[in-house]
Amino acid sequence: MTAVAGTAGRPVALVLRHDSAIGLGNLGPVLEEHGYEVRVVDAPHADVTAIDALAPDLLVVLGGDEAAYQADTYPYVGHEIELLRQRIEAEAPVFGVCLGAQMLASALGARVYQGARKEVGWLGVDPTDAGDASPVRHARGVRFVQWHGDTFDLPEGVERLASSPAYPNQAFRRGDWMLAVQFHPEVTPAIHEDWLEAWGDELPEYGLSVERMRELQAECGPAAEAASRAILGEFLDGLAATRRPERLAS
Template structure:
């Protein structure tokens, strides 16, 4: 390793749509892999002015917006432009929930309202490809779901996981693009914030705040461990790719 490489700063740009839907437990894993985290709030940031290829990694978080609501939320168009530029360059990007939907849209797939919201602590099942991917760490581990939109599987990606309600829970392209529909970032603080903000809607989706809280107490530690393993394995793959290059 050259002296320049030894002191090179590795950066991750985090695109956040709502402070209540933050990086959560993904942050410590990024930091432990040497990433300097730069978070921008896309509703109040000129995303079009950002250099899409400057960060080593882009993480796109969740939000209440629909990836197709670009007229209502014009900043989503700028995010899609940034993601398309990274896709064209095969530059690493990781998407969570809305982030996964934006990646699907940037790859040319349709994103739309699902038949029913998927809310609760639910299992995702790795596909054959998923069992040899970072998604293997969530086999048999319930994780937080809270979404109403879904998407068609883009061309030239691998489906990595499905749930009982939605087939497309995770996908990847190569080792550089990874997208998950569920919420691996959830901490107890994030979870409590969501219950305070949106708990009133839970009975119509077959659960309650009390049930969600009890499930989080019972299942959250295992989900956080699986999250660290998933993201860590993905980051290890990026690091191996950079070393080979």
């Protein structure tokens, strides 16, 4: 399955999805508003090795229950990391979310591993000075869904953009072409409900309940969605601004 040019010359955003419940959510409309033709690949059921790593204009790697260090159990995870290595070498645009961020860290040579305790709930992140000069600045003062137990060492050659008390590496970038976030910017009310149905039994361990999470979604969800759209939108605007001369020259 090789990605090809978009319809009528539109740029292609290839999305690697690992679970139907962990989709693009409110990020999908942002991609479309920026002119992208969105193509979703369900990585567990696809031949990832057949994807031309450099054909998509943008690669988006979403979250999942898998771990970036479980390629022996989930071979497609290793194939995705190799795909990311090829894009990194070419400085081809990529956006990673949760597992996608962990895979990017692995592709960059950093260690990915289990954290001391899962980070679950509607929680804030603190942008760094570099983060305040990046699209992640829109995350300041906003609470996002966190639902992960893995973390990673900060790869060499990237900027840390945000941290949290439990997990210091919440976002990073390299240049204008790579952005990775550990928190979940894609969550909509529908996705939130899917996650509560699938993993709500974990919540009491973190002092939460399904009912409390619903209250938090009503309280925090609109601001999180707006901030998330701004983060991705500004990243895409940056890609358009810096890549336009290359496209015109071609």
